[in-house]
Amino acid sequence: MITRSLEAIIRMLDADYIEQGNMNVQIKGVCIDSRKAVAGNLYVPLIGARADGHAFVKEAIQGGVAATLWKRDVPNPPADIPVLIVDDTLDALQRLAKAYREQLSCRIIGITGSNGKTSTKDIAASILSQTYRTYKTLGNQNNEIGVPLTLLALADDAQAAVVEMGIETMDEMDLLSEMVQPDIAIITNIGEAHLVNMGSKENIAIAKCKIVKAMKPKGLLIYNGDQKVLRDAVARLERDDIELATFGIQPGNDLQITALATSMDHISFSINQEAQRYELDMIGAHNACNAAAAMLAGFALGMCDEAIQRGLNHVEKTGLRNEVMQIGEMLVLNDSYKSNPQSVEAALDTFDTIQAPYKIVVLGDMLDLGEEEIMIHYHCGKELAKHAVDEVLTYGELSAFLCQGASNVLSCPCFHFTTHAELIEYLKPYLKKTCAMLIKGSRGMHLDEVVEALKGSK
Incomplete structure (x- = not known):
C-alpha cells in the first residue's frame, strides 16, 4: 500500500491543508469507508448518491486515520487531524493514484x-x-x-x-x-x-x-x-x-x-x-x-x-464466476456475477460438460443491453435448443421473454418467477435429487442470494 509522509501526499496532490494534529505522521494506505479505517490511513470522504463520506469523518478518526481529504465547500472540517483541502475528493483520489503509479x-x-x-x-x-x-x-x-x-x-x-x-x-x-x-x-x-x-x-x-x-x-x-x-x-x-x-x-x-x-x-x-x-x-x-x-x-x-x-x-479464482459447488445432492455451477448473451452462451457450453441425470438452467435478466433488450432475451431463450437442458427457470422482467423464447423451441418445462422467494421454494426439493443447476444473471438480479439461501436450507 502507499506509504508516504503527509508532506509527500500534500505535494503529490498540490493540496491546501489545515495544519493541525500531528503533521509528521506517515500515511499508510487510504480508505473510503469509515468502518474499515485503520491506523495511519488517509481518509477520502466520497460523495455518493445516498451518502456523503464527510458525515462519517468522526468514525474514521476513531478508527485511527492520520489525516483526511476534505472538499473545499463542505463546512466544519475536523479539528483534531490534518485536513487536506481539495476541490473534489474523487478527483483527488484519482490524481493521488496516478502520481503514485508514476513512482x-x-x-x-x-x-x-x-x-x-x-x-x-x-x-x-x-x-x-x-x-x-x-x-x-x-x-x-x-x-x-x-x-x-x-x-x-x-x-x-x-x-x-x-x-x-x-x-x-x-x-x-x-x-x-x-x-x-x-x-x-x-x-x-x-x-x-x-x-x-x-x-x-x-x-x-x-x-x-x-x-x-x-x-x-x-x-x-x-x-x-x-x-x-x-x-x-x-x-x-x-x-x-x-x-x-x-x-x-x-x-x-x-x-x-x-x-x-x-x-x-x-x-x-x-x-x-x-x-x-x-x-x-x-x-x-x-x-x-x-x-x-x-x-x-x-x-x-x-x-x-x-x-x-x-x-x-494454481489460479486463485474470484467468486461467483464458474464456481462449482455441491449443495445437498445438487451440483451447482454458480455464474451469478454478470450476464450478457456471450457470457450466457459460454456458461451453457461449460454446463454441457457437466454430466448429470437432470439439468436445470436458471437465468436472470441481462441488463444494459439497450433498445433491443427484449428481442435479445427472446433469442437467447431460443438458443437454449442447442444445449442439453431438462428444465428452464427464469427470473426478472426481461427474462419473461427469454422464457417465452425457450418455450417455443424446447419440449421441457419452462417456468418464470417474479420473486426470489418463489424461485428458492421451487428449487428446494431438487437439493434432495441427483441433478445439476446452472444459475446466471446480471449482478443487479442478485441471484447469488438464491444460491446462499439454498446453501442455508439444505
Whole structure:
C-alpha cells in the first residue's frame, strides 16, 4: 500500500491543508469507508448518491486515520487531524493514484473487455506470481473508484500488477488509462454489455481500445484476433510506438489455441499446433482464450513454459464466476456475477460438460443491453435448443421473454418467477435429487442470494 509522509501526499496532490494534529505522521494506505479505517490511513470522504463520506469523518478518526481529504465547500472540517483541502475528493483520489503509479517501478498489465476480465486477471496474476512479486485487483474493483484504490494498494516493492479496468461509457477508459499507464494491455473480447450507453459493438471496441491512450512507448497490446470488430478498432489506433499480439482459436493469431479439450474440472490445450499441452484448473472452453491472453503477457515478461504451467495449475479464482459447488445432492455451477448473451452462451457450453441425470438452467435478466433488450432475451431463450437442458427457470422482467423464447423451441418445462422467494421454494426439493443447476444473471438480479439461501436450507 502507499506509504508516504503527509508532506509527500500534500505535494503529490498540490493540496491546501489545515495544519493541525500531528503533521509528521506517515500515511499508510487510504480508505473510503469509515468502518474499515485503520491506523495511519488517509481518509477520502466520497460523495455518493445516498451518502456523503464527510458525515462519517468522526468514525474514521476513531478508527485511527492520520489525516483526511476534505472538499473545499463542505463546512466544519475536523479539528483534531490534518485536513487536506481539495476541490473534489474523487478527483483527488484519482490524481493521488496516478502520481503514485508514476513512482512505482513495477510492470502493470491492464485488462479490459466485455467478458472474461476477471478470469483473465486471475490467470495472469497466477502466472506472473511464479516469477514476480505480483498484486492484482481484488474482487471487482475495476471502475473510477476501484482502479485508484487498486493502484494505491500496491506495495512499493511490487514487481508486477494486474489491474482490471471496466467501463460503461465511451470516455471512461481515458481516465482509467491515465491512472494505470499500462506496460501491457489486454482486451479479452467485445460483446453486447453496455450497449445501452455506447450504442454499438463498434463503439464498444473503440472505447476499449482507449486502454492504450497512456500506455508507455514500446508497450504491448494483446487482443482477441478472432473478432473483426476488435481488429478494425485496433487498426484505427493512432499509436505506432506500441507492439501488437493476438490470441484466439482461428489460424493467423500470434497465439492460436489448438487441440482444446474440456472436462468437469479443468481444460487442456496446445498452442500453435505444437505438441506441448497446457492444463488450466478452470472449467469452460472460453477460459482457454482467457489463458492465452494471460500467457502472452507472461511470455512478454520473459517467463518460461514451466513457470506458466505452474501458474495455470494454481489460479486463485474470484467468486461467483464458474464456481462449482455441491449443495445437498445438487451440483451447482454458480455464474451469478454478470450476464450478457456471450457470457450466457459460454456458461451453457461449460454446463454441457457437466454430466448429470437432470439439468436445470436458471437465468436472470441481462441488463444494459439497450433498445433491443427484449428481442435479445427472446433469442437467447431460443438458443437454449442447442444445449442439453431438462428444465428452464427464469427470473426478472426481461427474462419473461427469454422464457417465452425457450418455450417455443424446447419440449421441457419452462417456468418464470417474479420473486426470489418463489424461485428458492421451487428449487428446494431438487437439493434432495441427483441433478445439476446452472444459475446466471446480471449482478443487479442478485441471484447469488438464491444460491446462499439454498446453501442455508439444505
